[in-house]
Each structure stands twice: as C-alpha cells, then as structure tokens.
Amino acid sequence: MSLFSKITLFFLLAATSLQWLISSHLLDTPNIGIEPYYLEIVARGLSGMVASGMTILGLFYCLQGMPTVKRTSGLILGFGLVQFGIPLSRIISPYLAIDGQLENLFLFQFGLALICFGLINILELPPGNTEKVFEKLDFLSFAFFASGLAALAVILVQGRILWWTTLGSSIH
Numbered sequence: 001m002s003l004f005s006k007i008t009l010f011f012l013l014a015a016t017s018l019q020w021l022i023s024s025h026l027l028d029t030p031n032i033g034i035e036p037y038y039l040e041i042v043a044r045g046l047s048g049m050v051a052s053g054m055t056i057l058g059l060f061y062c063l064q065g066m067p068t069v070k071r072t073s074g075l076i077l078g079f080g081l082v083q084f085g086i087p088l089s090r091i092i093s094p095y096l097a098i099d100g101q102l103e104n105l106f107l108f109q110f111g112l113a114l115i116c117f118g119l120i121n122i123l124e125l126p127p128g129n130t131e132k133v134f135e136k137l138d139f140l141s142f143a144f145f146a147s148g149l150a151a152l153a154v155i156l157v158q159g160r161i162l163w164w165t166t167l168g169s170s171i172h
Contacts, residue, residue, distance in 0.1 A: 002125070008053035009117050015046035016113040020106040054116070055082055064125055 021027035022036050022043070062078035063071055096105040 004053065005057060005120055005125075008050055008057060009113075009120060011046050012050045012054065012113045013110075013117060015043045015050060016106065016110040018043040018046075020103065020110045023106045024103040057120070058082065060125055061123070 018027075018039060022039050027039075058081065059075070059078035062081065063074040066074035066077075092108075093105060096108050098104075
C-alpha cells in the first residue's frame with residue numbers, strides 16, 4: 001500500500017472514530033478540556049481533507065479495474081460514482097438519525113471507513129511511474145496561494161458584516 005493510501009486511511013479512521021466517540025459520549029470531553037463542538041469541527045475538517053484523497057483513490061481504482069482499452073469508461077464511471085454519494089447519503093441519513101440518534105449515523109460512517117480500509121489493503125493498486133515535479137519555489141507559491149484564499153474567505157464571510165454597508169443604511 002502506498003504512503004498516500006496509508007495517510008488518507010489514517011485520517012479517515014481518525015475523523016470517523018472521533019465523530020462516533022463524541023456522539024456516543026464515550027469520549028469524556030470535560031476531562032480533556034475541549035468542548036465537543038470544537039472536536040466536531042476538527043473531525044469535520046479531517047473528513048474534508050480526506051475526501052479529496054479518497055476521491056482520487058477511488059478514481060484510480062476505477063481506472064485500474066478496467067482493461068487498457070476501456071480506461072476511458074473507468075474514468076467516466078469513477079466520476080459518476082463520486083457524484084452518486086451525496087444523493088445516496090440524503091436517502092440513508094434520515095433513517096440512521098431517527099429520533100435524533102446521531103450515534104447510528106456516525107457508527108455507520110465508521111463502519112464504511114473500516115470497509116474502505118480492508119478493501120484497500122486487499123486490493124492494491126499496481127505501481128505507477130513517479131517523477132519529482134515539485135521544486136523548492138513551489139512551496140512558496142503554495143503559501144501565497146493559501147494565504148490569498150484564506151484572505152478571500154475572510155473578506156467574503158466577514159466583509160458584509162463588518163465593512164460593507166448597503167445603500168439603504170447609508171441614506172438617512
């Protein structure tokens with residue numbers, strides 16, 4: 001299993017287990033000193049980071065599962081299956097979270113993460129060609145890009161509240 005797969009699966013298992021432990025009150029948060037809300041934000045952030053890695057990993061599995069002639073079909077199937085997840089979760093989630101019991105939903109997510117872990121360990125991707133494509137200056141570019149995106153997010157979220165006025169409020 002590649003390092004990418006190991007890191008992705010580690011964070012997937014960490015995020016889903018943290019959500020399940022918080023929702024089922026097995027993790028005693030007053031002794032830790034962190035509110036459950038902030039732990040849930042951390043778990044959601046980890047889930048978001050893992051989602052991009054798992055999407056690419058799923059796409060690679062769809063490509064490698066097809067014969068060489070049909071790889072385009074595998075690419076189309078991979079993109080289609082990725083888009084199928086959100087409508088399916090909207091169908092399944094209300095039945096799992098019935099009567100406000102979110103523990104069932106998070107336990108289901110944890111079970112799916114364990115299934116992914118097992119399948120990725122059983123079905124390994126064939127080795128591919130790797131090349132070094134990053135240079136030292138790319139990290140500086142990434143830092144500028146990330147800080148620009150963070151500033152844009154702050155302006156779009158807080159700008160209307162703090163700085164921008166509407167036409168109706170400026171006329172007295």
